[in-house]
Amino acid sequence: MIRRALVVALLIAVAVPLLLAMSQLPPHGSPDTPPNTHVSPYYLEHGAEEGGAENIVTAVILNYRGFDTEGEVTVIFTSMAAVLAVLMLAKPDRAPRVAPTPELPVSVVVRFIVRVLAPFIAMFAIYVILNGHVTPGGGFQGGTILGALVIALSLVLSREDADALLPRKPEHLLQAAAPIAFFLVGMAGLLYWGEYLYFPRDEAQRWIGVLMLTIIEIGIGVGGACVLIRIFRAMRTE
Amino acid sequence: MITWPPLLALLIAIPMTSAVLTPAVARGNGNRAFWWALGVMSVASVIATMLIARVSQEGPFSYVVGGWVAPYGIELHFDEFSAAIAIICLLGLLAIVYSKDYVAHAIAEPRIPYYYTLLLLNLVAMMGFTVTGDLFNLFVFMEILSLSGYALVAVSGERIAEMAAFKYLVMGAVSSLMVLFGIGLLYALTGSLNMADIATRLEGAPSAPLAVAFAVLTLGFMVKAALFPLHIWLPDAHAIAPSPISAVLSGLVVKVGIIGMLRVYQIAYGSGAIDMSGLNLVLMWLGAISIVMGAFFAVFQDDIKMMLAYSTISNIGYIVMGLGLASTYGLIGASVHVFNHALIKATLFFGAGALIYRTGKRTLTDLAGVGRSMPFTVAAISIGAISIVGMPPTAGFLCKWYIALGAMQAGHPFFAFALVFGALFIFIYYIRMVNAFYFQQPKDPAILEVKEAPATMLVPTLILATLCLVMGVLGRVPLSFIEPAVNRLLATVGGG
Numbered sequence: 004m005i006r007r008a009l010v011v012a013l014l015i016a017v018a019v020p021l022l023l024a025m026s027q028l029p030p031h032g033s034p035d036t037p038p039n040t041h042v043s044p045y046y047l048e049h050g051a052e053e054g055g056a057e058n059i060v061t062a063v064i065l066n067y068r069g070f071d072t073e074g075e076v077t078v079i080f081t082s083m084a085a086v087l088a089v090l091m092l093a094k095p096d097r098a099p100r101v102a103p104t105p106e107l108p109v110s111v112v113v114r115f116i117v118r119v120l121a122p123f124i125a126m127f128a129i130y131v132i133l134n135g136h137v138t139p140g141g142g143f144q145g146g147t148i149l150g151a152l153v154i155a156l157s158l159v160l161s162r163e164d165a166d167a168l169l170p171r172k173p174e175h176l177l178q179a180a181a182p183i184a185f186f187l188v189g190m191a192g193l194l195y196w197g198e199y200l201y202f203p204r205d206e207a208q209r210w211i212g213v214l215m216l217t218i219i220e221i222g223i224g225v226g227g228a229c230v231l232i233r234i235f236r237a238m239r240t241e
Numbered sequence: 242m243i244t245w246p247p248l249l250a251l252l253i254a255i256p257m258t259s260a261v262l263t264p265a266v267a268r269g270n271g272n273r274a275f276w277w278a279l280g281v282m283s284v285a286s287v288i289a290t291m292l293i294a295r296v297s298q299e300g301p302f303s304y305v306v307g308g309w310v311a312p313y314g315i316e317l318h319f320d321e322f323s324a325a326i327a328i329i330c331l332l333g334l335l336a337i338v339y340s341k342d343y344v345a346h347a348i349a350e351p352r353i354p355y356y357y358t359l360l361l362l363n364l365v366a367m368m369g370f371t372v373t374g375d376l377f378n379l380f381v382f383m384e385i386l387s388l389s390g391y392a393l394v395a396v397s398g399e400r401i402a403e404m405a406a407f408k409y410l411v412m413g414a415v416s417s418l419m420v421l422f423g424i425g426l427l428y429a430l431t432g433s434l435n436m437a438d439i440a441t442r443l444e445g446a447p448s449a450p451l452a453v454a455f456a457v458l459t460l461g462f463m464v465k466a467a468l469f470p471l472h473i474w475l476p477d478a479h480a481i482a483p484s485p486i487s488a489v490l491s492g493l494v495v496k497v498g499i500i501g502m503l504r505v506y507q508i509a510y511g512s513g514a515i516d517m518s519g520l521n522l523v524l525m526w527l528g529a530i531s532i533v534m535g536a537f538f539a540v541f542q543d544d545i546k547m548m549l550a551y552s553t554i555s556n557i558g559y560i561v562m563g564l565g566l567a568s569t570y571g572l573i574g575a576s577v578h579v580f581n582h583a584l585i586k587a588t589l590f591f592g593a594g595a596l597i598y599r600t601g602k603r604t605l606t607d608l609a610g611v612g613r614s615m616p617f618t619v620a621a622i623s624i625g626a627i628s629i630v631g632m633p634p635t636a637g638f639l640c641k642w643y644i645a646l647g648a649m650q651a652g653h654p655f656f657a658f659a660l661v662f663g664a665l666f667i668f669i670y671y672i673r674m675v676n677a678f679y680f681q682q683p684k685d686p687a688i689l690e691v692k693e694a695p696a697t698m699l700v701p702t703l704i705l706a707t708l709c710l711v712m713g714v715l716g717r718v719p720l721s722f723i724e725p726a727v728n729r730l731l732a733t734v735g736g737g
Contacts, residue, residue: 069315199254
């Protein structure tokens with residue numbers, strides 16, 4: 004009882020200053036607060052021309068603040084490496100397959116629906132990845148859809164068929180596709196224009212910028228999907 | 242001297258990309274992963290050396306990624322405090338060499354490539370954290386660092402390691418959340434994420450959110466630094482991790498909290514919009530309490546790695562006290578102790594790891610008499626021990642001396658007393674350790690038969706022990722190197 008009272012007292016003691024601070028913040032959404040008058044108007048004005056993407060969000064995360072996103076994709080990779088380092092017990096491709104877990108029969112309805120929807124989900128994933136620089140979406144979202152598709156398929160397919168969806172051979176490279184795509188595009192910028200992660204800004208070279216953004220989007224999509232699949236498989240073998 | 246601007250971005254980009262390629266290069270082979278990690282860290286060390294040479298000659302410099310200008314793009318900023326990458330590279334290289342034989346025995350074979358991947362990611366994230374000039378970028382690197390840190394604690398696969406990692410994860414997630422909240426508040430007040438830009442735009446901001454922003458940022462970094470009462474995650478995590486990881490976590494990762502606090506101070510002092518003296522007083526007191534409590538708990542430990550882990554809390558206390566004193570000597574001492582404590586604590590953890598590797602025992606009682614069979618390792622531990630107490634010819638002395646001078650300078654002689662008192666406690670437990678290794682009768686005579694540690698473990702330990710002595714003799718070099726940065730920081734508050 005006393006313990007509970009102490010917890011409540013502590014929560015109130017923490018909440019009061021936080022709420023006081025929130026109440027004095029510049030009003031959210033008002034046009035003349037610092038977040039709306041300092042850096043972001045520049046993005047809105049110049050993002051479409053300089054940023055190389057009609058979707059301003061994409062211009063900010065891949066171009067203006069691309070270095071952050073290079074870090075973020077590495078965060079995603081790190082979480083996968085963490086899961087694998089903690090869960091992986093035996094070498095997957097050499098370990099003798101000891102008593103495969105008895106597979107529960109999947110309901111006919113689920114199997115049918117997943118199979119029918121699979122090509123459409125795949126197409127939607129590719130659309131989201133490739134159209135990220137025009138409409139909301141991009142590599143992160145598309146990659147998640149792609150990863151979820153493969154996970155859904157591995158629920159209804161036999162283990163051999165499911166494993167064939169992401170072969171062991173290139174998986175070590177594919178799981179790192181996002182940081183690698185960033186690095187290659189960044190180095191291309193460094194070699195041609197002298198700045199790391201530089202995207203060309205003038206009209207004539209615009210298509211090169213779009214191409215570079217697309218390469219990164221595909222990298223993020225493939226890498227993200229692969230990371231999800233690897234985590235799923237690591238947990239499945241546990 | 243090389244002044245090519247993009248070098249600063251490549252310091253992060255090259256090792257980060259190489260780190261994610263480690264599993265692809267290794268293809269399941271631990272030895273290949275080892276050589277790759279060693280190569281990557283060597284390249285990073287070469288770049289780091291060039292950058293430090295540049296900062297020592299021309300002072301701080303910046304690079305904005307992607308050719309944008311500062312508040313719009315992400316600015317990387319290299320000042321004298323960023324020279325902490327020197328110790329990250331040095332310890333990183335030695336920890337990788339040390340891991341070669343250690344992990345073969347402590348970690349399941351298929352996990353080894355991921356062990357090196359996570360170690361490299363951890364090191365490069367620390368470098369990124371140290372050189373970035375953008376608050377959100379700082380947070381991104383803090384996330385890579387924390388995630389890899391949790392996994393590295395759990396990597397040995399023992400149940401107790403997983404529990405320790407989980408405790409570390411929960412505390413770490415809370416601290417990340419606090420830091421993110423602080424960054425969000427600062428963004429709401431200024432509309433910017435660039436540290437230098439925020440400092441110029443904080444004037445006239447409402448006081449409550451400003452105070453809360455700095456409070457949560459400091460609190461978040463205090464958890465990362467394991468300052469007393471927020472240290473509860475540290476002893477288990479640091480003691481249970483594989484020894485090369487213990488050295489990296491205890492020597493470097495907790496310092497990230499300190500560097501984070503230094504960055505917060507740079508913003509606060511630079512803006513002049515907030516009075517930090519209240520916070521400084523809190524930091525001084527918590528520092529003093531950490532020194533005494535860390536040392537106090539350490540005295541009662543029988544497990545050598547547990548003892549070393551508690552001593553980290555006490556040393557973080559010294560550093561935080563130096564920060565809180567906000568006087569020239571105090572800050573110089575604290576900044577250099579970030580470097581020297583890393584050397585000393587890594588010596589001790591490497592030494593302890595070698596003893597555990599050869600004998601399979603980890604308590605002082607069981608390890609009694611080991612000095613006769615592993616003379617070099619125990620000699621290195623002894624050098625580390627006298628350094629951490631702060632005996633004059635070693636690396637530990639000058640920093641503590643400077644922090645004590647700083648306490649006098651700031652008009653708080655009581656804290657100088659706390660420092661000396663803490664040093665006495667520390668003296669007791671290291672004397673216990675040296676006494677057990679050299680002079681006690683072995684409990685189990687088999688301990689006299691064990692072999693000296695293998696070269697991959699002994700050589701890094703001896704290099705670090707030598708550096709503990711060298712840094713004691715050349716102690717003035719880092720002190721005068723960091724002085725301009727400290728003066729610049731304090732000039733804005735008119736202290737000094």
